[in-house]
Each structure stands twice: as structure tokens, then as C-alpha cells.
Amino acid sequence: MVKQLSTQKSKKAFYLTIFFLIILNILIFLFSLSFGRYNIPFLTTFKVILNKIFNLNMNLDKNLEIVIFNIRLPRIIVVMFVGSVLSQCGVSFQGIFNNPLVSPYILGISGGAGFGAALGILYFNNFFYVSILSFLFSIISVLLTIFVSRTGKIASSINLVLSGFIIGNLFTSLLSLLKYYADPFSKLPTIDFWLMGSFNSITRKEMLYTLPIFIIGTILLILLRWKLNILSLGDDEAIVLGENPKILKLIIISICSLLTAISVSISGIIGWVGLAVPHIVRFIFGPDYRYLLPISALFGSIYLLLIDNISRTLTTSEIPVGILTAIIGTPIFIYVLRRASK
Amino acid sequence: MKKIIIKDLSFGYFDTEIFRNFSLEIDEGETLTILGPNGSGKTTLLKLIQKIILPKSGDIIISGKNINDLSNKALSKSTSFVPQIHKQTFPYKVIDFVLMGRNPYISDYSTPKEEDIEIANKVLEEMGLYYLKDRPYTDISGGELRLVLIARGIVQNTEILLLDEPTAYLDFKNQLIVLETIKELKKKKKLTVIMTLHNPNEAYKYSDKILLIKKGEVASYGKPIDVINCENLKRVYSIDVEIVRYNGETIIYAKK
Numbered sequence: 036m037v038k039q040l041s042t043q044k045s046k047k048a049f050y051l052t053i054f055f056l057i058i059l060n061i062l063i064f065l066f067s068l069s070f071g072r073y074n075i076p077f078l079t080t081f082k083v084i085l086n087k088i089f090n091l092n093m094n095l096d097k098n099l100e101i102v103i104f105n106i107r108l109p110r111i112i113v114v115m116f117v118g119s120v121l122s123q124c125g126v127s128f129q130g131i132f133n134n135p136l137v138s139p140y141i142l143g144i145s146g147g148a149g150f151g152a153a154l155g156i157l158y159f160n161n162f163f164y165v166s167i168l169s170f171l172f173s174i175i176s177v178l179l180t181i182f183v184s185r186t187g188k189i190a191s192s193i194n195l196v197l198s199g200f201i202i203g204n205l206f207t208s209l210l211s212l213l214k215y216y217a218d219p220f221s222k223l224p225t226i227d228f229w230l231m232g233s234f235n236s237i238t239r240k241e242m243l244y245t246l247p248i249f250i251i252g253t254i255l256l257i258l259l260r261w262k263l264n265i266l267s268l269g270d271d272e273a274i275v276l277g278e279n280p281k282i283l284k285l286i287i288i289s290i291c292s293l294l295t296a297i298s299v300s301i302s303g304i305i306g307w308v309g310l311a312v313p314h315i316v317r318f319i320f321g322p323d324y325r326y327l328l329p330i331s332a333l334f335g336s337i338y339l340l341l342i343d344n345i346s347r348t349l350t351t352s353e354i355p356v357g358i359l360t361a362i363i364g365t366p367i368f369i370y371v372l373r374r375a376s377k
Numbered sequence: 378m379k380k381i382i383i384k385d386l387s388f389g390y391f392d393t394e395i396f397r398n399f400s401l402e403i404d405e406g407e408t409l410t411i412l413g414p415n416g417s418g419k420t421t422l423l424k425l426i427q428k429i430i431l432p433k434s435g436d437i438i439i440s441g442k443n444i445n446d447l448s449n450k451a452l453s454k455s456t457s458f459v460p461q462i463h464k465q466t467f468p469y470k471v472i473d474f475v476l477m478g479r480n481p482y483i484s485d486y487s488t489p490k491e492e493d494i495e496i497a498n499k500v501l502e503e504m505g506l507y508y509l510k511d512r513p514y515t516d517i518s519g520g521e522l523r524l525v526l527i528a529r530g531i532v533q534n535t536e537i538l539l540l541d542e543p544t545a546y547l548d549f550k551n552q553l554i555v556l557e558t559i560k561e562l563k564k565k566k567k568l569t570v571i572m573t574l575h576n577p578n579e580a581y582k583y584s585d586k587i588l589l590i591k592k593g594e595v596a597s598y599g600k601p602i603d604v605i606n607c608e609n610l611k612r613v614y615s616i617d618v619e620i621v622r623y624n625g626e627t628i629i630y631a632k633k
Contacts, residue, residue, distance in 0.1 A: 134466065135467070261487065262485075264473075268466075271429050272460065272463070274429050275429065276477060276480040276533075277450035277453030277480055317467070321469075322468055323470070
């Protein structure tokens with residue numbers, strides 16, 4: 036009897052946590068819609084939303100609708116998904132590489148994305164093409180990483196991480212080359228600003244293009260969450276427990292690389308989310324991926340949305356969100372590391 | 378009945394050949410200990426049976442089925458493997474770690490069911506490890522960790538249990554506990570056990586058969602009393618050995 040209760044208790048606690056986090060997500064989402072340089076009272080926001088959804092024809096300022104639905108909504112939704120997806124990819128990569136210090140950028144994505152974006156800024160100067168090129172080079176860098184890691188006789192996780200480091204650095208050097216030749220008054224600041232990460236340029240279009248992939252990727256990772264437990268024990272033991280680690284790892288790497296590449300291509304390089312969120316969640320809820328992955332997904336969105344709200348409103352001009360995630364992420368990370376090792 | 382048949386097995390790491398046309402038959406319900414110097418291929422043989430590594434040529438047949446034709450999942454329902462070294466990266470609770478032994482029975486895209494959790498709990502109880510259930514498995518002693526790894530193998534509910542040096546790094550008492558546990562489990566679950574050991578005393582006492590190998594070749598194979606003698610051990614380890622019988626026990630020690 037006692038045993039049964041204890042397993043049911045942990046499941047119950049998990050469902051309660053999920054429920055609580057979903058409510059929290061909705062509340063912070065609504066709050067973020069009212070919040071900004073142009074502050075809209077919470078009740079008014081609520082009215083505008085109801086008016087739009089149910090076509091109530093209430094007598095409201097048309098500008099409010101534009102601010103809420105055309106400017107803030109796409110950005111907030113994309114921020115939430117990017118936060119969620121970076122956290123999921125960080126936690127998944129930590130599992131398959133058996134290393135808690137691995138980030139979603141471990142396979143060289145940040146270098147490739149930065150180079151692609153710089154190329155786009157230099158030759159097109161159109162946000163859409165910048166995103167496309169950044170996405171393309173992210174994928175190229177991951178494919179190169181996988182290719183390089185396979186030329187060794189043992190295709191181990193260490194090989195992959197090393198190859199990611201090499202390819203990432205290669206693209207970072209190529210990026211420096213582009214920056215060196217870029218016009219220092221117009222192009223160079225744009226490249227630098229892009230590299231700091233920002234959700235400034237998100238419109239409806241970006242939201243509609245990226246949302247389906249974010250949703251499908253999230254569903255797939257959540258379905259595979261038990262396998263991450265098995266993979267986290269290392270390749271040999273995954274075989275002992277009946278898995279085919281090579282194929283399984285390739286599937287998870289593909290999903291995560293696609294999700295990370297898409298995030299980076301529309302928001303720049305946002306560091307520390309994929310590292311800080313998994314550690315906070317693991318510290319509170321334990322390492323079991325059955326719970327860790329869904330909770331990280333829901334906590335990551337809250338975490339990045341709160342930081343993005345700060346970036347939007349702290350000063351008159353927006354602070355790049357990538358700077359804030361690092362400034363806020365590092366002390367949290369240090370705290371969790373110190374508490375966890377006690 | 379023959380449980381495992383190994384036929385003309387060849388295997389090498391890079392350019393070092395370990396097995397060449399190696400053949401062996403193992404009876405059902407036996408405890409077989411593989412004994413031999415470092416680098417003689419003991420662990421390699423266990424890994425080949427579990428398909429952690431693949432042979433250059435040759436066949437391994439388990440319960441009449443060639444393991445080449447079995448998926449990892451199918452194989453993991455008939456053999457489980459207790460590794461010598463286990464890297465503990467994340468602090469899983471002991472129960473959650475043992476539960477991972479149910480993986481072969483959990484369908485893709487799913488998580489363990491109530492009955493899987495019950496099986497894991499029951500095995501922990503049977504093995505006297507229930508008190509560890511909610512502890513992080515990174516915080517338990519080396520002896521406890523070895524037993525927890527064995528528990529994961531038992532939870533896998535296989536007919537064959539492979540153990541790679543189950544007594545390595547353990548203190549005197551824990552060596553005894555682990556070997557007694559294996560003996561008891563084998564009897565209760567009617568397992569076929571294959572393990573590697575370094576201590577001929579342990580091998581003599583806890584095996585039905587002993588395979589003495591040197592550089593991938595069978596030096597001697599049979600009942601402990603036939604395999605463990607001064608000539609055989611000298612041939613394999615190149616040291617002089619004395620065997621004493623005292624109070625019904627057999628004690629093997631190296632002479633300087």
C-alpha cells in the first residue's frame with residue numbers, strides 16, 4: 036500500500052506542477068501583453084482580446100488592437116516558444132552527451148548562425164533573408180559537425196562535441212572576416228546587434244512560419260523523454276537496455292538542431308537559457324527526464340518571457356535580450372551549482 | 378540443454394586480434410566464470426554476447442536464435458549485463474534507475490506503467506535494497522551501487538545474466554555479499570549466469586564451470602575441480618600457485 040501511494044504521489048505532484056505552470060504561463064502571457072513602453076491597463080487588454088475573439092464590436096481604441104495583436108502578440112508568443120525550445124534542447128543534449136554542462140549550441144550552431152546572419156546583413160539587409168541564411172548556415176554547421184565526427188574510427192559523443200567546437204570556431208572566424216570587411220558605420224553595428232540576440236524584429240510572418248515546427252518538435256521530444264533517461268546512461272548501457280543509441284541520438288540531434296537553428300535565425304544567439312533552465316528544474320524536480328523535460332519546456336517559456344519583458348521596458352531603448360540572459364543566467368547558475376554540490 | 382552456442386567467433390580491436398575462431402557451448406542454468414589475465418578477452422566476450430560490440434565473423438546463438446537476427450530490444454529481453462564501471466552523471470533516485478531495466482518492455486513514445494514500477498519495487502525488496510529506494514544513486518556506497526546495478530539487470534527479467542567483474546573495487550565483505558546475492562538470484566530465478574572474475578578462489582567457490590582463457594584462446598574449460606590446478610594456472614598466469622584444502626574449503630594462493 037505504502038509503495039503504491041509513493042509512486043502515485045510523485046505522479047500527482049508532477050501533474051499538479053504541470054497544471055500550475057500552464058496557469059502561470061497564461062497569466063504572464065496576458066500580463067506581458069499589457070506591459071510595455073505604451074502601458075495598457077490589464078482590464079483594457081482583456082477587453083480588447085475578448086472583443087477580437089468574440090467580435091463584440093465594443094467601442095475601443097483601434098490602436099490598442101494594433102499594439103496588442105500586431106506588435107506584442109507575435110513577439111510574446113515567439114519569445115515563449117524560443118525559451119521553451121532552447122530549454123528542451125539544452126536538457127536533451129545534456130542527456131545524450133551525458134554531460135550537464137552542454138548547451139544547445141554545442142554542435143556549432145551559434146557559429147554557423149552568426150556567419151549566415153552576417154552574410155545576409157551584408158548582401159541583402161532584409162530581415163527575412165537574414166533569417167533564411169542564418170538558418171541555412173546553422174544546419175550546414177551541424178551537418179559538417181556530424182560529418183567530421185564520423186571520420187574518426189569511434190563515432191563517440193566526445194568526437195561530436197569536439198567536432199562541434201571545431202566547426203563552431205571555423206564559422207566564428209569566418210564571421211570575424213566578414214565583420215572585418217563590413218562597413219563600420221552601418222553594417223558592423225547591425226551584425227553586432229544581431230549577435231546579441233533580440234526579438235525586436237518579430238512580426239506575424241515569423242510567428243506563423245516558426246510556430247508549427249516549434250510545436251511538432253516539442254511534441255516529438257516530449258514523446259521521447261523516457262528514452263533520454265536511457266541515453267543518459269551512455270551508449271553501452273543503452274544497448275544493454277535494448278536501444279539503438281546511434282539512431283536514437285541522430286533523431287534527437289536532428290530535432291534539436293532544427294529547433295535551435297530556427298530559434299537562432301529569428302532571434303539571434305541567446306545564450307544561457309538552455310543551460311540555466313535545465314539546472315534550475317533539475318535542482319528542484321530531480322533528473323528524471325519523464326518530469327524534467329516537460330517541466331523545462333513550460334518553465335523555459337516563463338523564464339525567457341520575464342527576461343524579455345525586462346529587456347523591453349527597463350530603459351528607453353531596448354536592451355538586447357541575449358545580454359540579459361547572460362547577466363541573469365550566470366548568477367542563478369552559480370547558485371544552483373553551489374547548492375547542488377552541497 | 379545448450380543455452381548459448383558460440384561458433385567460430387573472430388574479433389579484434391583495430392589491429393589487435395583478440396578472438397580467432399573461438400567456439401564455446403554454455404549449458405542452461407549454469408554459472409560460468411571466465412578467468413584469465415588482463416587483456417585476455419573476458420570483458421570482450423561478454424560484450425559480444427550482449428551485442429555491445431559486433432564480431433568480425435562467427436555466430437552467437439542464444440536459445441536457438443542467432444543474435445545477428447535479433448534487435449537490441451529483443452536481445453535485451455533474454456540477456457542483461459551488469460557493467461564493471463558505471464558513470465553516474467545525473468543523480469537518479471535508486472528506484473528510478475532500477476526502473477530503467479524495464480525499458481525493453483516499454484513501447485516507444487511511452488513511459489513505465491504501474492506494473493513496471495511494482496516489479497522494480499518488488500526486486501528492490503527481494504534484494505534487501507528497499508531502504509535505498511528514494512536515495513540518489515550517486516550517494517550510495519560502491520557495494521550498494523553494485524547491488525543496484527544487479528537489481529536493474531534482474532528487473533530486466535532475462536534468462537541470462539552477464540556480470541563483468543562484479544567484485545571489482547569492493548571491500549572484503551561486499552565481495553562476499555555480491556557473490557552470495559548472485560548465487561541466490563540464480564537459484565531463485567533459474568538464471569544462466571556468465572561472469573568474469575580475477576580471483577581464482579571466488580571462481581572456484583561460485584562457479585559450475587570455469588573457462589580459463591589466455592589471449593582469446595581456451596586454456597581449459599570444465600568443472601572448477603578440473604580447471605583449477607597448479608599447471609593450468611601456471612600456464613595462464615606464468616606464476617607458481619599452491620592449492621591447499623582446509624576445513625572443506627579450497628584455497629588457492631600465489632607463491633613468491
